[in-house]
Amino acid sequence: MTDKQAKRSKFVVVGGGIAGVTCTEQFPSDQIVLLTAAPLIKAVTNFKQVSKTLEDFDVEEQPSSILQEKYPNVRVIQSAVRQLQAKEHKVQTENGEEFNYEKLCICTGGRPKLFTQDNPYVLGIRDTDSAQEFQKRLSTAKRIVVIGNGGIALELVYEVEGCEVIWAVKDKAIGNTFFDAGAAQFLVPSLETDKPERAVPCKRTRYTTDGANALSAPSGAFVISDRGVQNQALGSALGPDWHEGIKLKGAQEVSHRVHVEYQCEVQKIYTAEDFRLSQQRDSQPASEMSKVGLWPVYIQLTNGKTYGCDFIVSATGVIPNTEPFLHGNSLAVAVDSGLRVDDHMQTSEPDVYAAGDVCTACWEPSPMWQQMRLWTQARQMGWYAARCMAADLLQEPIELDFCFELFSHITKFFNYKVVLLGKFNAQGLGQDHELLVRCTKGHEYVKVVLSQGRMVGAVLIGDTDLEETFENLILNQMDLSAYGEELLNPNIDIEDYFD
Structure with missing residues (x-):
């Protein structure tokens, strides 16, 4: 044959x-x-x-x-x-x-849904090779721009060190795919503080491709993203713990500097020469954020602001x-x-x-x-x-x-354990719902979504140990109207109460 x-x-x-x-x-x-x-x-x-x-x-x-x-x-x-x-x-x-x-x-x-195609300054994180390219470019970068508000963007902006990060999101709050504005506000301070030292390094073997078919396992090989991005032509998706045991560090001596631009998208990308000519043509000086040195690429946002940077990361979702x-x-x-x-x-x-x-x-x-x-x-x-x-x-x-039967997901953002259950963002509920929230700054954020007195969703950030109890309450559809705000009273051991 x-x-x-x-x-x-x-x-x-x-x-x-x-x-x-x-x-x-x-x-x-x-x-x-x-x-x-x-x-x-x-x-x-x-x-x-x-x-x-x-x-x-x-x-x-x-x-x-x-x-x-x-x-x-x-x-x-x-x-x-x-x-x-x-x-x-x-x-x-x-x-x-x-x-x-x-x-x-x-x-x-799926493959990355890049906001622009064939631009050498725009990088989409998709497989091992592009992840290594990101690490290589980052090592000499002083500023990058990240476009997107999903899982990849959330992890990326938190993990990068030694490099200023401009984060452009189209929504009113970060992590709109996963959180409401309250949860986002709980997480934002993590972008402004130094990250805690990692207690245990990742010890799993990492493999990468070397040439067309050869395999190797260098310490620098890594995987990225909480969602399954796979490019059928280029290789398999990247894993969910890309930041474990690797070094995502830029060229500066800063630990963690992230600036967020809300409710904006990309309007135009300029090369350094195009940007200089446009400034001369319009007789306008470069913005304060852009004129520090001559950046390789400039990005104009729909909110009117322009930033120069070393390269741009497109983290705007996937296409099947x-x-x-x-x-x-x-x-x-x-x-x-x-x-x-x-x-x-x-x-x-x-x-x-x-x-x-x-x-x-x-x-x-x-x-x-x-x-x-x-x-x-x-x-x-x-x-x-x-x-x-x-x-x-x-x-x-x-x-x-x-x-x-029930949407459920465990992940980690900004070094916090995150559990999402059911209609965690009140998806499809319209106005027919109420929210109960408990928040302890720097420790935990608990949000419960109730519809007609029954729990239909929850967001748990931090080590709350409430996931199994809330899962049961959502599946059982028990009427919780009588408990009101006491449902999230920190002085009540709710796990024992409903068990």
């Missing part, structure tokens, strides 16, 4: 990120092919079930050979997908191979990686460009499934769940998609997994 002839496999998974690898791992005996664009895959390690729906785990970047050693039934092919022929149940790869499948799962994640699969097929695409999937993770093409950032959940969701393109949901979707593929092949019924 030549490489041009199609090879048959019961299951084919495309994508070496968390969703794809988790899906692949659920078939311990069936022959399965994993197609990945890079030699590195993402594996879940140190998994811990914190409560009914809350999960805590690490994401580790590994050579694909480790996956094959652990699961002899898995065959990993390092190649991007050129085309899907859904009617023929066939996938063609860029390296010329073809694979026939009975069931296919697309887990190709669907391109190789759409041509010639009838795959339905959602408004956010993700592949539409039903409650069995099936797309509109028979025997084609999707999981993680590349898909959009289009079933009628639980009142307490919403899709957010985060690591936790990538793992859950990959795991559930594998169960659905196996059940459908055996023509067995399967119910929607319990993990889709």
Whole structure:
């Protein structure tokens, strides 16, 4: 059989990120092919079930050979997908191979949504190579501009040292994706103070690509972002603990200097020469923030301010990686460009499934769940998609997994533990809700969302130890009207009370 002839496999998974690898791992005996664009895959390690729906785990970047050693039934092919022929149940790869499948799962994640393309001064953090490029550029930088208000931006502005950071956000408060203005106000002081020393360095092995296919594990290799950003052409997404055990330091002797510009976006980018000419043409002096030296690039914001900097980081979200699969097929695409999937993770093409950032959940969701393109949901979707593929092949019924009953997520921002539950930002509730808030400066921030006297969401920042109790109250929908503000009374041990 030549490489041009199609090879048959019961299951084919495309994508070496968390969703794809988790899906692949659920078939311990069936022959399965994993197609990945890079030699590195993402594996879940140190998994811990914190409560009914809350999960805590690490994401580790590994050579694909480790996956094959652990699961002899898995065959990993390092190649991007050129085309899907859904009617023929066939996938063609860029390296010329073809694979026939009975069931296919697309887990190709998303790529950075850069606000401008092909500008050498604008960097999008997407994979190991671009993360290393960021570290390299930062080492000689005196000022950078960060555009965006999601998970990557939140982590980035806090972790960078030795470099002034101008942070432009389009919202009235930082972290609008995760927090309300009250929580943002609780976190802002962390940007103005020196960071605490890290108690324990990260000791996990880091791998990176060296050339086209070689692997190495230098101490400087690192991974980034709380959400699964995967570029199908360039390699797997980057992990959630990028700042552990590495040095993100600029060229200055400052510890932590962040200036936030609110409610603004990028209007224009100038090279140093273009900016000088525009100032001469308009007969206007450069702004005080811009005329200190001649910066390589200048960025004009919609609030009228202009800043010079060494480079710009675009952290403005992701676009689902669907391109190789759409041509010639009838795959339905959602408004956010993700592949539409039903409650069995099936797309509109028979025997084609999707999981993680590349898909959009289009079933009628639980009142307490919403899709957010985060690591936790990538793992859950990959795991559930594998169960659905196996059940459908055996023509067995399967119910929607319990993990889709309640949105729940654990992460860390500004060195605080953060837990998000249910409709944590009152999503979709309109005016039909009330908020209870407890805040101790520098220690904890607790917000509860109530609708008709029942808890429907919560934000917990700091070591509150309330997550399991609040999870139960949201799931049980107990009427809490009688408790009023006493629900968050710090003198009442609410865990024991409701247990």
